[in-house]
Amino acid sequence: MPNLVVVGAQWGDEGKGKITDFLAQSADMVVRYQGGPNAGHTVCLEGRELTFHQVPSGITNPAAQCIIGCGCVIDPYVFNHELAELRRHKIRPGNRLAIDRRAHMILPYHRLLDKLQDSVGDASGQHTPLLGTTGQGIGPAYRDKYSRTGIRAADLLSEETLAGKLKRNLAAANFLLMELYKAEPLSFKKLFADYWQATRTLARLTTDASSMIEAALRRGARVLFEGAQGMHLDIDLGTYPYVTSSSTWVGGVASGTGVSPLWLEQAVGIAKAYTTRVGRGPFPTELDPADADNIRKLGHEYGATTGRPRRCGWFDAPLVRAAVRHNRLSALIITKLDVLDSLPTVRLCHSYRLGNKTIDEFDPETAADLTPQYLDMEGWQTSTTLCRTWRELPVRARRYLTRLEELVGCPIAIVSTGKDRNQTIMVQPTKLAWLKSR
Ligand code: IMP
16 A cells, blocks of 8 residues: 655645645545644635644544654644644544654743744844744754753653653753843743643653554555655755754655655655745745735735745746655645736746856755746636646646646646645646555
8 A cells, every 4th residue: 555755845835734635535644754833734624724733634534543753843732722623623533643752842941942042133122033933942842852851742641750851951941041031931830730731631642653653554554644844944955044943855754753764655745836935044036025925915825823924936946856856756746826827927947047057956055146047938817726627727827837847857746726625636646656546
C-alpha cells in the first residue's frame, strides 16, 4: 500500500490543509512530523472553515488514525482549543489521536521569549520584527530541545518530573525575561498549576507513536505524512536566518516520526499558482505594494495563525524547481489557480539574472541579489471555480499550467480552484501511486 509525504514547495501557506484533507479521505493514518502551532491548515467542510494548527488535517476522516510525531512541538493551550473546536464541529477524535511521547512541549515563557527576541526597538521606541516569527514560541521551544533541557510529552505523566524540569527551566527563562528584556518574571506556582491542569488530556494521548507508525507501514496501511510550512522555511535548507526552526522538507519525516526514511515511497509538492511569504526574508518575485494588494485581496492572503498580510508575488519556477530536487518530488499539486482568474496578464518567473549570469535554480545564498526573468502570458479572465476537469479549464489557464509544469520540470497531478473538496481537478493522477490505488 502506498504512503505519501505532502511538502510545501514554497514558503508555506500553499494550501496544504485543503489538499491533505482531500488526500486523507483515503488514508488509514495521517502523521504530522514537524512544526507546531505556527502552522495553520485550513479545511473547508460543507461550507464551514476549520483551521488546524497541531492536529493533523486528516482528523476529518473518521476512519483515519492521526499522529503528532516526535519532531513536533506542542502548545497544550492551543491544542485544547483545537479539540474544543473539533467538538463544536461534531468531530470526535476519541482514540484516533495519539501524540509521540518524545514530542517537545511549548511553555508560556517560550511564547513570551519568542515575541521579545523577535522585536527590536529603536531610539524612538518603534519596534520592528527581526524575522517576523508567528510568536507561537516555536524557536525557543526547539532551542530548549537542542539544548537538551526541553520538556517532553512523556514528562507530563509525572507531577514530580514536570515540576522539577519546570522549576529549572523557569529559572533560566525568568533570568532572560528580567535581565535581558526587562520584563516581568513568571511565578512557578501559578505556571505549574495551570500547565498541569491544561495538559491532562494531552498526557492521556501520549504514547510511543513511532511504533504505531512503523506497525501501520508494516501491515501495508495507507500512511500520509503531512508537512507544515514550506521547503524554503527549512532550518537547514531554507533562507536562513529567515526560516522556521524545524525540518520542513522530506528529510524531516524520518527524524520527526522515528521511522526509517527507507519506508517512504513518494513525495508530492504543494505550490500556489503564484507565490506568497509571511515574515521577513528574500523573495525574488515579490510584487510592488499596489499589485500585491490586488492578489492579496483576491486570494485572501492573510496568515491563518497570525492574521498578518502575506507578501505576494508571481509564480517562481526556479524556487519550486529547488523543492523538486531536494525532495525528489514525484508530482506537484497547484492550488489557488482561481485567484488569477481576473488578471489580464499572468507572469511566470523562468530564471534569474545574477550579474551577467543566468540562474535556473533558487539558492538561498544569493536569493537577495537575484533579478527574476519573466515569461508573460495572456490571462484567461474567466472563472475556473466551477471547472471539474482539465478540459473544462479555459485554454489559456491550461497553457499557463502546461508552461509552469515544463519550467519546473515536474508533472502536475492535481489543480485546485477553490476551497471545497470538489473544486479539485485531477490532471495526471497516475503520477501519484496514492491516487491510483484508491
Ligand atoms: P516561526 O516558525 O514562528 O518561528 O516563524 C519563522 C518564520 O517562518 C516566519 O517568517 C514565519 O512567518 C514563517 N512561518 C512559520 N510558520 C509558517 C506557516 O505555517 N506559513 C507561512 N509562514 C510560516
